[in-house]
Amino acid sequence: MARVCVIGAGAAGLCSARHLLVEPSVAQVDVLEQGAQLGGTWVYTETVGYDDFGLPIHTSMYKSLRTNLPKEIMGFPDFPIPESDKSYLPAKDMLAFLQLYADKHGITQHIKFKHHVQLVIPKQGPSGELWDVTYKNLNNGVSETKEYDYIFVCNGHYNTPFIPNIPGLKKFQGDVLHSHDYRVPEVFTGKRVLVVGAGPSGMDIALEITSVTPRVVLSHHLKEQPKTVFPDNLVQKPDVVRLDGSTAVFQDGSQEEVDVVFLCTGYLYNFPFLHESCDVSVEDNCVEPLYKHLVNINHPSMCFIGVPYYVCAFSMFDLQVRYYVRSMNGTFKLPSSEEMTEHWEEEKKERAARGYTKRQAHMMGPDQERYYASLATEAQTKNLPSVITKIREESSIRFLHNLKNYRQDVYKIIDDDTYEIISNGTREILC
Template sequence: MEPTPATVAVIGLGSFGIATVKNLSEEGFRVTGFESKPYIGGLWHFTEGSETSVLQCRSSPSFRPPRTSGARELTLHLSHDYQYAPDFPHADEVMRYLDDYVDHFDLRPMFRLATPVRYVTRDPESSKWAVTLESSGEVLLFDKVVVATGINNQPTFPQIKGMEKFQGEILHSRDYKGPERFEGKRVVVVGLGNSGGDTSTSLVGYAKKVYLSHRVGSYIIPRYVDGKPFDHALTLRKERARSTLMKTFPWLAEIVFNRYARGIQDRSFNVRPEWKLQPAPSLKFSAPVVADSLIEYLESGDLTSVSGIKEFVGPDEVLIDTGEVINVDAVIWCTGYLTDFSFLDPRFDPTAASPARWNETPGSRGRPLLRLYHNIFPLEEHDSLAFVGYVAFPGPAFQTQDLASMALAQVWKGNSALPPREEMERALDAHEEWVCGLAGRGRTHPAWVSWPEWMDWVNETAGTGLRRNLGWGTEGWRFWREDRMLYRAVVDGIYSPHVFRLFETGKRKVWDGAREEIARVNEDREGSDRAEKGGEDE
């Protein structure tokens, strides 16, 4: 008689939670996914919603704004061959993909929508996890719990003197739904990240005046370079070379990759010094801004780059760091988020032990550090508690968190093992030392990881077989000898996620269609390139 499958509660059904439900259920776990909203997809599911005033948040410390979607124009910053959608898809296209994904794997029967979780703790009698539902107060018991609520939980707002004097609109980018309601207004967008870039450029043509306020620069990367999505240059061979360089000569790797990003930027745009985009923070601890029209609008004057906001000095007057006063009718903060684990028993909150060194570093920006092994497993309860969606580095987030949940499934199934607690603790201490050092140099996300080490670990733990089948060992030579066409497509073609389901390793399940899809995406891109060259010749 086979043992009864373990029950798992997955809290949060954004894209990462959905992948976690799929990967765990695929390995035989009995999974229930909980989502506070009546729909899946998180920020990718556009809703009109109610816009939350920053002043409303300030007036009541206990106020928690509703979890709404991003803007209608929200766009993925990676091309389709990573995400099975059109090049750089908009939110509605991402949602169509997520709905298709859920239906293809028949995941909906496992979902409980419009069911917010109030509290999660250990049940002392059964030693199971007690999940208390918000509306009914019902307590459900599970063998295991995965927290997949993501890093975009509670909007962060800077403390700015004189905010009560301002009579215009103040809101966070999460509550920005589109440019139409700002027509004819003067708007300042605060923060130079992908959200700030997207928000500010979307306002052009609607707002009377658009300012982009920032204290830190950034590399600006176009979505297309030489007619191709910029990420198509990142083949698996190049990624492996980059990984080797980062592990062997990290100082040299940092120089090389920063110069590479600067080179793409300078070939694509004419960046003027007065915009204060340079110096840009290192890619070692910061991601570039992917934007096509940002520089164009700065050049035309439709968008004005200004320094950081120092003080609100009147009903429509804002003092910036340079001493200049600008007149605006609305302020949109693109200043990031805090992770929210308020529904967790504080004993299991991974941010509760955020180290003082990190907290006191300006680069942390008041966001606590997560104490998790490889940003997934806590030191305690790692056999039944995990976190998915809390890994950050310049790379495809969907792919990253899919790998994270694959690795989680293999650990909990017993196909992969975590090291002894002492080794995990040493790894956590080393990571803490490393990330605090980065935060001492500039703004660093608390979920930031060292990409080469994390990818090595997650591929081995998930059982993708990449290192063994693409390396210099027996399996690698056999693959090269027996199927050179596929080998070249995998190593030098488009680095698509199909490769993670290609090789049989005895761990995660393979996908019989992986080979065909790898061939297809490369043939599609080659055909597109040939058509483009033919058009140029004509």
């Protein structure tokens, strides 16, 4: 009977525990959570920097955040988000949903809150590999080490800021801030702000701060120029190539005087608790070697839930967990280490041939349906319905081209392939 350690009580950790708790081959499930409550990145706090225990603040949630995907594709396959008249929800509703999910499946009592994982290290047991996990109880400062058969790494990847190498950034005369530490727009009142990056957060926040700033410069390299009509005090520029004093110089040779450089440049995968003997490396944001972006090839009794991005996250977590649990209970057998390595190397070559960089190793987007199908087929489990990826693609396009109003759209799933959308009072059925 297996003893399993789940690191993190965000959506991925909760989903892992939900399936492990009903698995007959599992005897013990411990969920170790550094924070005082479940929810991971969906927990809002006004505190930035470090918490009372000297640990980095985990969440990157800002006060006004609403989901950038409709709730109809943000639930779990067996536990959808409750019906409401809105498709795009505030963060507090998503947090309440995760609490509902945890309570429904009896997960909460298995979570050790304020438990900081310090070290995960493999060792050889009498009948195979085992894991020693050392964690500190932040309430009393006491550390202890426990032995487990399996490790589920679910610590998320929206908590360690990626700081790009912009020449002159370190000598910039104004303020430099990463979106990880952004909470409210008032911090930018009266300042000329350079926003670097036009992902979901960059676009959202750039629009939000136009209400308090005289000028916002949105620097990005989107292949498709957004059709969103921005306020007059927002201008778009290509990539910033250097900072000279308080002057930003862009790829097209133009210049702007700015008071703040606001980095909406994404995050780094970070697993500080993994001992080097876990044989997992992160280089240029590529976590390897992972079979199917999930299984530690060198130590297959360790898995990583939630590494791929540009996905239907909660549904993908559920499929990944179902896949891995079925490998644990013998429904199917993982390939040999050699076969998994060959698969990973081939995938990297194939993605590189299609123009993906190493930094985009885990980006799915148009590849997500193929990824889901590969997991479901190998594990002989139910795949995710195509309707969720269709809605994701549709809403992503609307986000890009109608940033001000796309959250007023209302979606409804009709069947596994078909959905309807009500936009500006017009109902449209799509498949």
